[in-house]
Amino acid sequence: MTPGVPRWLLLPAALGAAFVLLPLVAIVARVPWGDFDELVTSEASREALLLSLRTSATSTVLCVLLGVPMAAVLARTSFPGQGVVRSLVLLPLVLPPVVGGLALLYTFGRRGLLGETLDVLGVQVAFSTAAVVLAQTFVALPFLVLSLEGALRTAGERYELVAATLGARPTTVFRRVTLPLVLPGLLSGAVLAFARALGEFGATVTFAGSLEGVTRTMPTQIYLLRETDADGAVALSLVLVVVAVLVIGLATRGRTAARGLS
Amino acid sequence: MTRALLALALLLPVGLVAGCGGEEDGTTLRVLAAASLAGSFEELAEELERTHDGVEVQVSSGGSTDLVAQVREGAPADVLATADTATMDVAVADGLIDGAPRTIATNVLQLAVPPGNPAGVTGLADLGDPADPPDLDRDVALVVCAPEVPCGAAAQRLARAAGVVLSPVSEERSVTDVLGKVISGEADAGLVYATDVRAVGDAVQGIVLPEAAEAVNRYPVAALADSAEPDLAREFLDLVLGDLGRQVLRDAGFGPPGPPS
Incomplete structure (x- = not known):
């Protein structure tokens, strides 16, 4: 028997759960089950779902490639102004996504900071799938950095110190000790990042635009479908929810397995 | 003391939310x-x-x-x-x-272009070819509203009336989104209403379309x-x-x- 929680916590906890679940119930209640198949398997819906999965997966990989080093530097080193750097890196969490999209536009857009450089290199980000990935990575990266940095701090440096005193080089320590130790944290961070990328909307419409098969992801498709077919939008939202739940479920399993290994 | 604080913490949001109603005289x-x-x-x-x-x-x-x-x-x-x-x-x-x-x-549609009209757009003919199906021809990056929204439906009527097949790089959900892409220079041209062009002042230039009379909103x-x-x-x-x-x-x-x- 675990110690449990004080009983008075149960009421607010139940209220919180109801607050999150009731809207979900309301959505399910509105789904037009009769036409569900037709709505969900339409050409536009399938294109949007595939595009969402593809871009979110790519963004998650980018988040891992960039976020793991960031989290390691933030958790394992100290330098002047580190607190400020951490706050700035987490900025996309509080920035309204539409503003994030504008910021990306001012950076990677045709007339942006890097626009001309990219143009010379022959890279056109505007209205391309790459722009969607950039927008998703921008908003999702802090989720990975935040959860991985937490995991690194909780894991502590004991094992790393031992490995180092036994003669392991920094790279070996990082690869053989640090990473396996925080693998569950990395996985849940990646899942959070994926989920955030999947739901990303504001930065995408502002920065990437909306064209079927190229930049129109599920959230954008849902938003647009609402104009003519609110029921269809609801059905499509449900698909997005189910996909997200499946991914989170799979990753939780993976996480449990990873914990068993470490 | 703790209990009192807790009660306060629980009640505070209620009070704040209730306060938002305002008086209605x-x-x-x-x-x-x-x-x-x-x-x-x-x-x-x-x-x-x-x-x-x-x-x-x-x-x-x-x-x-x-x-x-x-x-x-x-x-x-x-x-x-x-x-x-x-x-x-x-x-x-x-x-x-x-x-x-x-x-x-x-209201009628106009072509909004960034100040100076960098792509040299003069009219609908520059945006699509009657014979050309939509393809990757992106000499002029055109942004329109999606057919699902009123301004997009108007754009489609206009294109039909003019006998032009538009090949936009993006179909936005609102006029604001179309204008945003033109103002920032991401797009070379956008189809929006005459009133929208006027509302944003010098941020864009409007090109009057003779075909627009065929698709009045x-x-x-x-x-x-x-x-x-x-x-x-x-x-x-x-x-x-x-x-x-x-x-x-x-x-x-x-x-x-x-x-x-």
Whole structure:
């Protein structure tokens, strides 16, 4: 028997759960089950779902490639102004996504900071799938950095110190000790990042635009479908929810397995 | 002490939320207007407030479909003005409207280009070829509204009338999104309404399209069936349809309502 929680916590906890679940119930209640198949398997819906999965997966990989080093530097080193750097890196969490999209536009857009450089290199980000990935990575990266940095701090440096005193080089320590130790944290961070990328909307419409098969992801498709077919939008939202739940479920399993290994 | 703090913490949000309601002394007329009408309606709302003591007019603007959805879900409102007749027809069919909607203004599409017109766009012919199906021909990056929204439906009518197949790089959900892409220079041209071009001033240049007369957009207005202030709603409609209303709408770049259709 675990110690449990004080009983008075149960009421607010139940209220919180109801607050999150009731809207979900309301959505399910509105789904037009009769036409569900037709709505969900339409050409536009399938294109949007595939595009969402593809871009979110790519963004998650980018988040891992960039976020793991960031989290390691933030958790394992100290330098002047580190607190400020951490706050700035987490900025996309509080920035309204539409503003994030504008910021990306001012950076990677045709007339942006890097626009001309990219143009010379022959890279056109505007209205391309790459722009969607950039927008998703921008908003999702802090989720990975935040959860991985937490995991690194909780894991502590004991094992790393031992490995180092036994003669392991920094790279070996990082690869053989640090990473396996925080693998569950990395996985849940990646899942959070994926989920955030999947739901990303504001930065995408502002920065990437909306064209079927190229930049129109599920959230954008849902938003647009609402104009003519609110029921269809609801059905499509449900698909997005189910996909997200499946991914989170799979990753939780993976996480449990990873914990068993470490 | 801890207990008291806890109780306070639990009650505080309730108090804060309750405080948001505000006092309601006089009468409030709630007007839902399509985004492009917002500026003109604010002006007319002030006029009504000036001539009616204790009356407050709230103009909420948004996409026409959003507005109709809000009314359908029970949002309190007295007057509805949409950006096209199709959206108003939905509201009529759903029994949300009191009486018959009346056209207050018309609007035509223009090509908005960034200042200086970097891509040298002169008209619809530069944007698509009658013979050319939409492909990756991206010499001119054109942004339009998606066919699902009124401005996108108008763009399609326009393209049909002109015998041009448009190949946009993006189909946006609102005029604002189209303008944003043009103002930032991401797009070389965008199809928006004449009033939108005027509203943003020097941020874009407008190119008048002769074919636009074939795809005129009508703006209907109507009182809502569930209005709590039907008399005041009627007065507002009279104001919008009257001389002053016409003047204000003309100044914003709208065309005259024309013969009833």
